[in-house]
Amino acid sequence: MAAPRSCALWGSCGRGWSRVMRGCRLPGLRSSWPGSPLGARLLSQEKRATETHFGFETVSEEEKGGKVYQVFESVAKKYDVMNDMMSLGIHRLWKDLLLWRMHPFPGTQLLDVAGGTGDIAFRFLNYIQAQHRRKQKRQLRTQQNLSWEEIAQKYQNEEDSLNGSHVVVCDINKEMLKIGRKKACAQGYKTGLAWVLGDAEELPFDDDKFDVYTIAFGIRNVTHIDRALQEAHRVLKPGGRFLCLEFSQVTNPLVSRLYDLYSFQVIPVMGEVIAKDWKSYQYLVESIRQFPAQEEFKEMIEDAGFQKVTYESLTSGIVAIHSGFKL
Amino acid sequence: MVTLLRGTLRPLRLFQVFPGPAADVPLRAASQGTGLLYPEHIPTSLLQKVLLTAGSAGMALYNPYRHDMVAVLGETTGCRALRVLRDQMKRDSEGAQILQERPRISLSTLDLDKLRSLPEGSLAREYLRFLDVNRVSPDTRAPTRFVDDEELAYVIQRYREVHDMLHTLLGMPTNILGEIVVKWFEAVQTGLPMCILGALFGPIRLSAQHLQVLVSELVPWAVQNGRRAPCVLNLYYERRWEQPLKALREELGITDPPTHIKA
Numbered sequence: 001m002a003a004p005r006s007c008a009l010w011g012s013c014g015r016g017w018s019r020v021m022r023g024c025r026l027p028g029l030r031s032s033w034p035g036s037p038l039g040a041r042l043l044s045q046e047k048r049a050t051e052t053h054f055g056f057e058t059v060s061e062e063e064k065g066g067k068v069y070q071v072f073e074s075v076a077k078k079y080d081v082m083n084d085m086m087s088l089g090i091h092r093l094w095k096d097l098l099l100w101r102m103h104p105f106p107g108t109q110l111l112d113v114a115g116g117t118g119d120i121a122f123r124f125l126n127y128i129q130a131q132h133r134r135k136q137k138r139q140l141r142t143q144q145n146l147s148w149e150e151i152a153q154k155y156q157n158e159e160d161s162l163n164g165s166h167v168v169v170c171d172i173n174k175e176m177l178k179i180g181r182k183k184a185c186a187q188g189y190k191t192g193l194a195w196v197l198g199d200a201e202e203l204p205f206d207d208d209k210f211d212v213y214t215i216a217f218g219i220r221n222v223t224h225i226d227r228a229l230q231e232a233h234r235v236l237k238p239g240g241r242f243l244c245l246e247f248s249q250v251t252n253p254l255v256s257r258l259y260d261l262y263s264f265q266v267i268p269v270m271g272e273v274i275a276k277d278w279k280s281y282q283y284l285v286e287s288i289r290q291f292p293a294q295e296e297f298k299e300m301i302e303d304a305g306f307q308k309v310t311y312e313s314l315t316s317g318i319v320a321i322h323s324g325f326k327l
Numbered sequence: 328m329v330t331l332l333r334g335t336l337r338p339l340r341l342f343q344v345f346p347g348p349a350a351d352v353p354l355r356a357a358s359q360g361t362g363l364l365y366p367e368h369i370p371t372s373l374l375q376k377v378l379l380t381a382g383s384a385g386m387a388l389y390n391p392y393r394h395d396m397v398a399v400l401g402e403t404t405g406c407r408a409l410r411v412l413r414d415q416m417k418r419d420s421e422g423a424q425i426l427q428e429r430p431r432i433s434l435s436t437l438d439l440d441k442l443r444s445l446p447e448g449s450l451a452r453e454y455l456r457f458l459d460v461n462r463v464s465p466d467t468r469a470p471t472r473f474v475d476d477e478e479l480a481y482v483i484q485r486y487r488e489v490h491d492m493l494h495t496l497l498g499m500p501t502n503i504l505g506e507i508v509v510k511w512f513e514a515v516q517t518g519l520p521m522c523i524l525g526a527l528f529g530p531i532r533l534s535a536q537h538l539q540v541l542v543s544e545l546v547p548w549a550v551q552n553g554r555r556a557p558c559v560l561n562l563y564y565e566r567r568w569e570q571p572l573k574a575l576r577e578e579l580g581i582t583d584p585p586t587h588i589k590a
Contacts, residue, residue, distance in 0.1 A: 265374045273382035276395060278369055278472075 052223060055286030064223045069173055071280045072116070072221075076175035078275040079117055085274060086267055086281075094319050095216060098245045099123045101312070101321055102212060106132060106163035111210040111235060113200050113228075114218020115169040116176025118183055118193075125192055128165045162192045168210075170198045171218075201227040208237045216245040220291040229304035236326045242306055248313060248320035249293040255316040263288070294320050364477040367470040376403045379473065388528060391503070395469050401521035402473040402483060408518045409479040415558050416482070422561035429481055430565050432488040434466050442568060450575055451568040454495045461501040465491060485560060486517065492564055496576060497549070498584050503529070504537050505588055508545045515553030517560070544585040555580040 052061050059067065075082065083091050098120065104110065106128055112120045140151060171177050177195050184193060198204045200215070200222050213232045222228045232242050250256040263285040271281030292300065294311045297320075301309045306324030313320045362370060371379065380403045387396040416422030430436070442451040458464065468487045474480040490509070497512060499505035507529040514522035530538055556579040567575065576582075 265372065266378060269375055269378040269382055272379065272399065273386050273396065276393075 053287075053290045055283040055290070057286075061223055065172075067283075068221045068223075071283050072173045073175045074277055075275060075280050076116070076173070076179050078277075079176070079179065080119075082271065082275055082281070085270055090315065091217075094245060094314055095119050095123055097314065098214065098216060098243060098321055099127050101323065102214070102241070102243055104128060104165065104212065106165050108165050109209065109211045110165075110167040111170060111203075111205070111213045112167055113170050113198075113203070113213065113215045113232070114172070114221070115214070115216065116171040116173060116180050118169055118180035120214055120216050121167045121169045121180075121193060122184070122187065122189060124165075124167050125162070125189055128163075128192075129161050132161045132163065166192050166194070168194045168196055168205075170196045170200075170203065172197070172199050201231060203231045203235055205235045207234050209235050210240060211237060212241050212243065214243045214245070217247070219244055219246055220287050226300060226304065229301055229306075233305045233326055238326055240326045242301065242322075242324040242326070244297075244301075244322040245319060246297075246322070247288040247291060248297070248311075248317055250317040251313070252316045255318075259318060294322075297322060364475065365471070365480055367472050368475075368477075368480070369472045370475065371403075371473055376473065379403045384524065388531070391532060394467075397521065397525060398469050398487065399473065400524070401486075401519055402471060404520040404524075405474070405483060406479075408520065409474070409476075409482050412486075412517055412519075412558070412560060413479060413482050416561055419558070419561040421563050422558070425485065425561070425563055426478065426481070430563070431484070432465050432491075432564070433468075434464060437465070445569055446571075448571050448573065449568065450495070450564070450570050450572050453572045454492065457491065457495045461494075463491065463501055482560070486513075486519070489560060489562075489564065492562075493559060495572070496559070496579070496581055497552070498587075500588055502588070503532065504541065504545075507533075507541060508549050508584075508588075511546050511549040512553045515550050516556070516558060540586060545588075548582070548585050552581050 050060050050062070051058055052064050053059075054064050054067050072079075087094075102124075104124060104127060108124075108128070110121070110124050112124070115121055136154060140146070140154060146154075169177070169180060171180070174197060177197060181195055184190075196204065200218070201224055213236050215228070215232070219225055219228060229242075236242065250259050267285050268278045268282045271284075272278040275281070291297070294313060294317070298309050298311055301322055301324045305326065307327045309322065309324040311320050311322040379399055383396040383399040383403070386393050387400060390396075413426070416426055439455070442455055445451040465488060468484070468490075471480040471484050474483060490513075493509050493512065494501065494505065497509060499508050507526065510522050510526040510529060513519065514526045530541060533541065559579070
């Protein structure tokens with residue numbers, strides 16, 4: 001599929017590769033292969049029990065966490081710049097759309113997992129504050145006979161602008177959190193924000209704590225996605241919402257070819273030139289291919305106990321927003 | 328069906344780009360190594376090489392401190408010149424030995440104490456003085472990644488490691504003026520497109536005064552010496568540490584620089 005294209009055969013390899021790759025990608029490299037003879041299956045199951053994928057490479061599960069950590073440690077400083085360059089700024093629209101789908105109200109407790117550099121958290125705070133300002137304006141318009149002092153006082157009451165809304169940014173990587181905190185300071189976000197170092201597969205929070213759980217472009221890097229989903233289910237309050245913004249499978253074949261071309265030919269080069277890091281960006285595009293498609297991920301979310309699971313594909317399926325409720 | 332799928336998956340692993348820090352993990356050993364010609368090799372398509380060339384050239388001009396970009400530019404554009412260089416090395420007896428034995432210049436392979444004990448004026452002492460005065464180390468050279476031939480990868484690695492030797496031979500410091508002069512020398516000697524581009528576009532960032540000195544005196548001197556001297560990659564520097572620098576310069580036909588440039 002995409003892998004052959006990063007070699008000199010690019011241009012001459014046929015669709016055969018892509019069909020084969022697509023066919024065997026869905027079961028993933030860790031589940032046992034159907035149809036193999038029983039004896040061989042027992043042996044191969046044992047060996048494959050601790051194997052998983054790291055991009056197109058096969059690694060042991062213990063190793064994957066460490067390797068992913070190293071990738072993000074190395075890209076942290078240029079993470080935002082590279083996001084803008086790679087997606088031509090479109091990632092901002094995707095994240096904005098996630099917030100619009102979330103439609104939080106004042107008082108929402110948000111947990112943003114793998115939210116390292118704080119993009120979702122800042123957008124959440126901006127949303128709440130913008131809502132508050134609109135509400136204030138509406139209130140003031142209905143009160144016709146206020147004096148100037150009273151109006152000024154209403155506007156000055158910044159303390160309550162969040163009205164109890166709070167966002168916890170949780171990430172497994174210290175470097176990413178560091179960048180996030182620096183950004184928060186630079187952009188002036190002081191209240192309503194907490195930064196926690198934690199593993200998505202084992203969250204350091206009690207049960208039933210949050211109204212909304214989001215994970216944007218993070219879940220494909222988790223070694224055991226099912227565990228992360230179960231943890232999400234655990235920490236959400238009953239009635240809470242799970243939202244996941246992640247790269248997904250492109251449906252349109254023409255877009256798919258262009259997307260593969262761009263991913264495998266251009267992105268690692270960009271990574272090398274801008275961030276001095278070819279390999280991390282090669283991992284990034286490979287890990288996107290390894291992530292399950294929209295329907296399969298929907299089923300995984302349902303398996304974790306969520307209900308009313310829906311998804312919405314954006315930009316022809318390059319990303320998808322999956323949503324589920326804990327009822 | 329299973330073996331068929333596994334069979335088709337295996338060749339796709341040719342295009343992985345993770346050599347990994349240690350090859351002692353058995354799970355990874357089978358999946359990496361096939362298709363990688365040398366440990367740090369990253370196989371690239373023609374399109375990627377073109378994009379890398381453009382990107383690295385732009386970035387090197389935009390940010391002159393990105394030496395790694397200059398190195399990448401050299402790797403992606405040097406295919407033909409490296410082949411010519413390699414053939415030239417093969418024809419020379421000392422050069423053929425270098426290709427055979429593949430010596431590397433780095434802090435781990437150099438015996439600094441022994442070098443320091445050699446007489447004043449020898450190549451070793453001048454080289455060490457150059458490293459001290461300019462505060463550089465031979466270990467800052469990036470490994471070759473984008474050359475798709477293992478011997479040529481060594482040739483360009485050798486060229487990079489010999490670069491400091493050239494500074495010593497020519498008596499040039501590592502500031503931008505000195506680097507440009509050495510680039511002109513290397514451009515004439517090796518014909519690498521990266522050297523030619525560096526020599527032509529490097530002066531863009533120079534002041535008018537420096538530019539004047541460069542064009543009127545330093546470049547003609549560098550070009551003359553480059554033409555006169557035999558291929559500098561053919562010198563087995565590791566065997567010539569005791570040779571007095573003056574004698575080596577005479578052997579290569581390198582004259583003193585017309586104006587002394589301060590570090």
